[in-house]
Amino acid sequence: MNNIIQQHLINFTTKLIKNVEETISKEWDLTKLVDVVKKMTDELGANIIKDFLEELDKTIKEDRKKEKGMGSRKERQEKDCNNARRNRICKNVLQI
Secondary structure, rough: HHHHHHHHHHHHHHHHHHHHHHHHHHHHHHHHHHHHHHHHHHHHHHHHHHHHHHHHHHHHHHHHHHHHHHHHHHHHHHHHHHHHHHHHHHHHHHHH
């Protein structure tokens, strides 16, 4: 997640520098620059939140898949118990 935020900040900084240079070279309209910076920061925040929610959704889906595969605690205990019984029976059969 930190890499995603870092990438957004790098892109933001690059665009900001470009916009400041353009505004200063063409016209000294600071009101326009403030509007551009506000728009850019709003976009930055929206992109970070969007990516954060997508990553959170992905993590939740992966956890649910793991839980489905594991079953309930009782089912896992029964499975472990059955495996232990099966191993004992196999050992006894092999010894005979």
